[in-house]
Amino acid sequence: MQEASEKICELKGNLVALEALVTAMMKVMPPEAQEELKGVFEQHAEVARTVLLHVPISEHSITAFEADVGRTGRFIDRAEAAAHTDSPAGCDTVLLTVARVHTFSGATPLTAATGFFFEAAGRLYLVTCRHVFIDPASGHHPDRLEIELHTDRSNLTQVAQLSMPLYRNGVATWRETQDSAGMVDVAALEIDPSTLPANCVLQAWTPAHIEAKPSNVPVGASLVVMGFPLGFHDTLHHLPVIRQGQVASSFGLRFQGQGYFLTDARTHRGTSGAPVLSHQHGGWKLLGVHAARLDMSARSHSDDESLGLNSAWYADVLARLTTH
Incomplete structure (x- = not known):
């Protein structure tokens, strides 16, 4: 009897842990992946149901199985419905x-670039290239920045400007980091939630979205760079545009010892700080942060075309930039 009781307790513990895992997965999975999960779950549940009906097992076990399948199915349905409710009509949430x-x-405009939202440990950050915040080589020393934020989920033409200081009492408000090769051209600026406009509409990447397995990104894999090249974008709905490209160096190896890999997407000024993404198994993965176009100093501008290659810093640098 004691052995049976211990086994029941063990099974209950396993079930609670499994429910926690499913809950966590649903929170980080994009809506399209949730839809795929629903179909796959129903298929596997039917296979399991067929097996149970053809093996010697008690009616109580079958009843418990059906109850758990129904409960999990309803949970997936609720999560999927919430995801679709949260999505502005006609807009892919990745654009947000x-x-x-x-x-x-001061009041003098300087440069335009791209940034993206990243959330870690309950804190929200704006991530972009460090050279957007400061670039001594070109004499670029802004003291604040502004970003556009959507304020109406049903009408994406409505936006508000958020101004954020880059210095407070003479100290930089952004976070930067170095690696073995020197300064990393990625920086993160924490966003004070109290400064966000009412009904703010945005989506943030999380550590769960960062691609951690180089084997998932072979050379030549498709990718997209999402941003505002030369400031061009959907000026009515205030949404970015996407350029397609491929991984142009070995993902996972630091190109020439630097903390970045190469892409061949067509890019322009204004794209600095854009997220570099890949679409895998129904969901998006964050590969890196687009920094700059690369070229050969010895290239003959009259005889040779530009290489058409870019540097993209690996997204795992965000772990260092957002750890308190």
């Missing part, structure tokens, strides 16, 4: 992960 960035020195 980025923002157009303008830098200023």
Whole structure:
């Protein structure tokens, strides 16, 4: 009897742990992956049901199985419905992960770039290239930036400007980091939730979206760079545009010892800080942060075309930038 009781307790513990796992998965899975999960779950549940009906097992076990299948199915349905409710009509939510960035020195506008939202440990950050915040080589020293934020889920033409200081009491408000090769051209600026406009509409990437397995990204794998090239975008709905490309170096190896890999997407000024993404198994993965176009210093501008290659810093640098 004691052995049976211990086994029942063990099974209950396993069930609670499994429910916790499913709950966590549903929170980080994009809506399209949730839809795929629903279909796959129903298929596997039917297979399991067929097996149970053809083996010697008690009616109580079958009843418990059906109850758990029904409960899990309803949970997936609720999560899927919530995801669709949360999605603005006619807009892929991935487009809401980025923002157009303008830098200023006082009231004087300086440059335009791209940034994206990243959430870690309950804190929200704007991520972009470090050279957007400061670039001594070109004399670029802004003291604040502005981003556009949507304020009406049913009408994406409605936006508000959020101004954020880059210095407080003479100290930089953004986070930067270095690696073995020197300064990393990625920086993160924490966003104070109290400064966000009412009914703010945005989506943020999380550590769960960062691609951690180089084997999932072979050379030549498709990718997209999402941003505001030369400031171009949907000016009515205030949404970015996407350029397609491929991984142009070995993903997982630091190109020439630097903390980035190469892409061959067509890019322009204003794309600095854009997220570099891949679409895998029904969901998006964050590969890196687009930084700059690369070229050969010895290239003859009259005889040779531009290489058409870009540097993209590996997204795992965000773990260092967002850890308190």
